[in-house]
Amino acid sequence: MPQMNHWLAQADRPLIIGHRGASAHAPENTLAAFMLALEQGADGVELDVTRCATGELVVIHDDRVDRTTNGRGWVHKLSLAELRGLDAGRGERIPTLDEVIVATAAAPRPCLLNIEIKSVAISSDGLERQVVEVVRRHACEDRVLFSSFNPLTVRRLAQLAPDIPRAILYYHAMPIYLRRVWTASLIPHEFRHPDVGLITPAYVTKLKAQGKRVNTWTVNRRDDVIRVAESGVHGIIGDSPRLIREALGI
Ligand code: G3P
Ligand code: MG
Numbered sequence: 001m002p003q004m005n006h007w008l009a010q011a012d013r014p015l016i017i018g019h020r021g022a023s024a025h026a027p028e029n030t031l032a033a034f035m036l037a038l039e040q041g042a043d044g045v046e047l048d049v050t051r052c053a054t055g056e057l058v059v060i061h062d063d064r065v066d067r068t069t070n071g072r073g074w075v076h077k078l079s080l081a082e083l084r085g086l087d088a089g090r091g092e093r094i095p096t097l098d099e100v101i102v103a104t105a106a107a108p109r110p111c112l113l114n115i116e117i118k119s120v121a122i123s124s125d126g127l128e129r130q131v132v133e134v135v136r137r138h139a140c141e142d143r144v145l146f147s148s149f150n151p152l153t154v155r156r157l158a159q160l161a162p163d164i165p166r167a168i169l170y171y172h173a174m175p176i177y178l179r180r181v182w183t184a185s186l187i188p189h190e191f192r193h194p195d196v197g198l199i200t201p202a203y204v205t206k207l208k209a210q211g212k213r214v215n216t217w218t219v220n221r222r223d224d225v226i227r228v229a230e231s232g233v234h235g236i237i238g239d240s241p242r243l244i245r246e247a248l249g250i
Contacts, residue, residue, distance in 0.1 A: 003142040006110050007165055007235075008190070008213075014228075015235035016244045017114060018042040019218050020061060024239035027089025028068060029059045031103050034111075038104070041250075042241035044112025044143070045104070046217070049097050050119075051127055054079040057097040057134060060088075061118070069094065097131065101138045110143045114215070114237070116169070117148045117157075128156045135164065145215075151187050158188040167191035167215065172198045191215055191234070196224055201231045208232065222247040 007015075021033025022040050034045045048061040052075055065071045065078065069086035083094045095103075097115070104111035115135075119127050135144050146157050147167035154166050166189040170179045192212045194203070196219050204214050215235035216228050225247035228236055238244050 005141070005145075005165055006112055006143050007145045011234075013248060013250060014233055015043045015112065015215070016041065016241050016248075017112065017215065017235050017237040018045040018241045019237045019239050020047065021045050022239070022241055024220070024243070027092045029061055029095070030088050030092035031095050031099065032090065032092050034100060034104060037241050038107050038111060040240070040242040041245045043109075043235075044114065045100075046114040046116060046147075046237050047097075047100055048116050048118050049131060050075055050117075051130070052080050052083055053077050054081075055130075056080045057130060058083055059095045059097060059100055063118075065094075097134050098138070101134070101140055105138070105140065112143050112145065113140070114145045114147055114167070117146060117150070117153050119148060119150050119153045121150070122152060124156055128153055128160055132157070132161045132164070135161075145191060147191070147193050154189055155187045162188070165190040167193045169193040170198075171195035193217060193237075196228060199228045199231050199233065204231045204233055219244065 018037025020028035022036040023033050026033035026036045029047055037045045047059050049057050049059055052058050060075055064074055069088050071086040088094050141164050145165050147169050148154050149169045154168055157166050168189050172195055192207050192214050196216050199216050207214050213234040215237055216233050217237035219225055219236045219238040225244050236244050
């Protein structure tokens, strides 16, 4: 019998999720940042996944390596070996998705993984299938939540892995017509991931009435943590799990 997904469990407080790990205190999207998030009391981490020139799944936010490493160039044009040679901050390396799954599997409590898939592909380029294969190979379906700004990615994930929950990402600066299209009922999903600027008690109540859970990002101010918690969100994604925990008084 399949295990219940930990993201779907009822909790008496919001989940605390480290955005790109504890990226306020360690280089973003590195193993150091993910481990630090857990040390700071996070329930899990958010990470950004894309594919490099040699086909491996790597964990990095931008299309290019320039901002977060000592290198230059497009991720999709660099081999894994080339990416490995870069310093992602304080001697950290760009990890693969495999490495993050393995490293977080050793945590004493199940480390929730919000795997955000960076894709603008309209027709499938196999990225979603590849991500699902990695998750299945590690048998970590019960701690994974997929998310994407690309509604077509979310739809493909629903077809490929209906058992793994999905979230649609959007933010307040997005034109309203895009937000409406992107949250269409044609895209099966359990979670909404609006940015912190969209959160009001009324909005969260409305989404809950539609049967959705709400995780919000990127929450880096104590007053915002309290505000979104009081609005009834399911999870809070921020750069400092410690700040979130302290603001929640736990
Ligand atoms: O998944 C929440 C957040 O990470 C989405 O925006 O640009 O930080 O990946 P971004
Ligand atoms: Mg992200």
